[in-house]
Amino acid sequence: MAEMTVTPWEVKGDIDYDKLIKEFGLTPIEDLPTVFQKNILFRRGVVFAHRDIDRILECIKNKKPFAMMTGLMPTGKFHIGHMMLAQQIIFYQSLGAKIYIAVADIEAFHARGQTLEESRQIAINEYITNYIALGLKPKNCEIYFQSNRSDDPKKSNAYYRLQNILAKHATFNEFKAVYGEITPGKMVSSLLQAADMFHPQLKEFEKPIPVLVPVGADQDPHIRLARDICQRTKEYKLIQLSSTYQKFIPGLKGDKMSSSDPTSYIALSDLPGDIDNKIKKYAFSGGRETLEEHRKLGGNPDVDVSFQYLKYIFEDDDKKLKKIYDDYKSGKLLTGELKQILIDKMKLFLREHQKKREDAKKSINKFLK
């Protein structure tokens, strides 16, 4: 196995999630309430670990308020990897969470040299439109830009004040440990990110309520830094963050899904021809070299990317998924056939989704007050 590297700026090798749990000091996800089991991401183990999720489960159980906070870095196309996070957001909204979504335009400015206006356009046209089409509701949901927090001065002042106050409770070395090379720009972005995560607790927002931050498995250093800052911050009564960790969904070719490589993902704006082409041409297969061999020895669904996409996103029916798994493993189902199942599912989904996108565009303003 290729050696595993999982940091916020590099993910490579074969990922051993048990090892990750140990190294990062996470807690495996177990015994979630039934409502979670209905969600494909939890039932199939995409969300595999957490920190302090019990505090959130208590809120759900006792119908007490809690917030879910996440950020989006507005670069490139919105793809199925992004969709999985969106589905988590929508799931928590259905459980009653107040949703906060930060458009990290200040971070994109410093990390990518992207203007605030470019970020705004991408955030709206790609991310927010897709969130809405996927089912995000305007009620109990606040989407904002880091550069322009709110139309309420009390809120804006409180948010940026938090950024400036939190600066006292972190050191340069801590920033370096999370970001590698550190510049003043990356530092203010990092402090703003910490403010993003904690500000729902301020009296100008929801008052002290627990905040859950769902992240990719590579983002834990950000969470650890925020949690360390939380412990030292006496100026505010902050409740420690809760977080969950999501597995990496493989790119089409079996390695990393990357916004900068369109042959590594299916975008939610891809057309039927793109789907056919990308899946048939690029989707890494667990099948055998020859038809004969495949029929005789069977394929390997566990490394087959098409199967992963069905498992983690497109086939919600456990029985059907099991049949596909068994048939592929036994050699009854061929790679071309497996790919066709995915293609059909995807096309159906995307046709519907793209219609919803048109409606979604009309209600953008309900989300950006």
Added chain:
Amino acid sequence: MAEMTVTPWEVKGDIDYDKLIKEFGLTPIEDLPTVFQKNILFRRGVVFAHRDIDRILECIKNKKPFAMMTGLMPTGKFHIGHMMLAQQIIFYQSLGAKIYIAVADIEAFHARGQTLEESRQIAINEYITNYIALGLKPKNCEIYFQSNRSDDPKKSNAYYRLQNILAKHATFNEFKAVYGEITPGKMVSSLLQAADMFHPQLKEFEKPIPVLVPVGADQDPHIRLARDICQRTKEYKLIQLSSTYQKFIPGLKGDKMSSSDPTSYIALSDLPGDIDNKIKKYAFSGGRETLEEHRKLGGNPDVDVSFQYLKYIFEDDDKKLKKIYDDYKSGKLLTGELKQILIDKMKLFLREHQKKREDAKKSINKFLK
């Protein structure tokens, strides 16, 4: 002469202002319009150098808008050193400048560990009350707290956005050069200070208008850093800063005036008994050891602190000042007599001022909207 050190965090030795002008690359103040000559601070050379003041003089000449921006660090008592800056502010307001005064509560939090509430109380009770009593008018004047920029969300967002964007245009080494030891807290304070200086130019405030920042001679590194940042910032159309430099007013004992040592200054809240005591006991004298010697050889008004205070603050009449100078130098005027002239002037001024302070307290709200 003791070797001169002039940095934002240390001032010592005998100050050679001509050398300072050369080292910092400042321009000596010369040929100011008549209106400046009427002001004691300019006529007596307290304000001795500048950068790019011509841009401001043009505005004054052509009745075009300009802003004067300054910050106050809300610590300790408001003393006669602070009063000299206040008098400059009021002078520029009389010339038509839009006045911006930043209460540096975020900086005080990081540099002094002072809570925002402590800063607020000191800023209001000591600084702002005295500004008003000295003649600051609410019209064309905005006093704000760094932690709570405005009641207008457009303005608040624009101000903190500027702080976060400017971070791109400075390096850690530049901050170190200005601040010595640098922490994340000092860094965000420094960026906020740069935002303080440039934000009057934003479209949310006064639109691009020249900004003048009057500072003490030790503060030029802050100005240089801000000017360097300005040159690199292409995201905004910023007009380069103008600045003026003020000489250090000596402390009572002839060395530094320090907020942490009450025997080094006269506070504007000092009572008549304090004045008598402080001047008689501490004011460094340019007189001779004995009365006889003084009568025979004369005193040295150029090092006498009482004379400096008369020259720079309390004796506006050039003829009277010259007579005091000549009489002290000739030995006709004794040290006790010189001190008494100052004491009488101060008591008269402070009695009136302390009455005005009572009225000023009532109009604080006009300044803090």
